Amino acid sequence: MPDSADVRAARDAGPAIGRDDTRAASTNSLGQLYLDWDERSLITQHAGAYSWEVLQSYMRDHIDLAQLKANNPNMRLFMYFETAGAYDETPDATWPSGMPYQWVKANHPDWILKDGAGKDITFWNGSLHLYDVGNPAYQDEWAKRAVDYARSGGFHGVFGDDVNMGESFLTSWSGTSSKYASNIAWTRAVESFLERVSPKLKSAGITFMPNVASLYDSDRATQVRWAKLAGAYAREHYQSWSADTELLGGAMWAWMASLHRDIVAAGIPFYAFPHGGGAQATDKMRYTRASFLLWHESSVGGGFAYSTGGGPQTGRDPYNSAWTFDLGAPKGAAVEQPKGVWTRSFAQGKVVVDSNTKKATIR
Template structure:
């Protein structure tokens, strides 16, 4: 076991307000049946819920249980869906902002093309046709349609899926003729987000976009969220039970910085670790990392399978804990060891590689572990974390 060494130049991050309690969200995007009892339960304990456009009838039930819950509608920024076009007529409620029938008939130039002039269909998602997000006419139509349908249904905001970063997303190795580089594609998305921003603000609709893998593109998270009310990281810190993100230039710190940056700017952050329900290590690593950075805007919810957006995931005991007010921002107390103190507890994360030796971290007083054991120090292996309560 390696002993803790506290560096003289410990790095501190800005302190967001709040942070001693967990907020969570529920992405209900697979249209699974939901009872009134489940709706009421989830409305009371989730800060944010995402529904499909055709599920607007659930909003009154959610608001009756908790008027403060914020309900978002799912809309894909980047595609139109041919499966939602039937006999030449688009469905009344769409998962996108522009109908396939409308685009096919009136605006074929809105379809993004590969270097051979062929349209892009998302790999692995049949019936999803990629659109030219840099086209201002597409931007205007997308925003107008989404604002009109969302406000009519009573949604609080819009969850914008697929704000992409690599030019070959969904078609590996092949970039659009119009956007042959990552930078060119990212400029197109920044243009769409910036040009439609005023429409959503004027309508009173919050906007949160799926910014998956932003960590791989320096500055991309802040550049996109500049024109949004928040961001969602679909793959945050834990990718399965055994693949956990450690510290390196595009690793742990860059994903945790998504929360700290958004909190400093008053923006929402949703983070989604991937692991099975019984996997203790990835769960605690992700939750402790979240608590290091969270203020009053961020929310976390684990998922156990890719695109498993049906029933709500099981509620966790630690989600109900109150660690009290933070005494300051999180800080480095060793090589890739991070700690944040609260009035009623302490959170510690070891962000070193999974295969590194455990590090002994003193806590400065008695604490209760997640299992109820009294300790004054914890031993943490790489990519692990601890959430500890103290008397207050």
């Protein structure tokens, strides 16, 4: 989920939507992702509300990170760093969002994957140039830069974007790579990336949070293994797609819930961040957060963020009582009764999620 192509052009931030600070947010799980230029003004808001934030590395030049941490000493800051590619910036940005393209092109052109005609393969509508994530030398340089950039900026961890299984990624490429011509070949390359990179970040004291994409009926065991390798797992579009009304239900919701349960059961922090904005998004906010709370265990860690970044609502504050409510500690495990309807009780109320009708209530 890289920042948009016009991040270097400032635009006026829009008005806040549905803001309600009257109920305390849980510092155990709430967080936020600020990945677009438009969102800089939002980063320092709601001091004490968020226990973690993900920021673009370049934002260190626009935000007083020391003051941000002083306002909330318990908050963990993660630096965004793309794993699979980079923008073609000339010259390379001082704090790039991934391995700098011009430097790679000049020093390691073999790390840039080509199609049959010898052209760079790009992904996500041609925005980023694809790198060879299975190359050990690339993996070592990525880890070195991630650690150096995170340390120099005062970040606690690194958020690695596009740690994707092959079946959810190859269809976005502009061409075919002879080295990674199949979904499984790319999936294995990504796993080798995690195997080599994760220990390097861990030994440097840097938390690694990979943002994993897969099809909703894909192998959960592989993703649990990846979560164990990295020590954390992030899931974009949690129980939803980007539009306000695109919620998962039925078998798709159940698959995502099972993945969440499996990773938490393995003792690995699970981070969820649905996104999509608008004043009518409160049902989505409530549904996705309530779904998250069914399986979240504060003793394991992890967190939830509802983000409006990357779309027409970019620059608007997504803080809203529909997803920032705090019900206190859970009083037991989630219970299914009847089929597809899950309930979990907490010290100050309970959540009820009906995956059949895609509705959630807080009682």
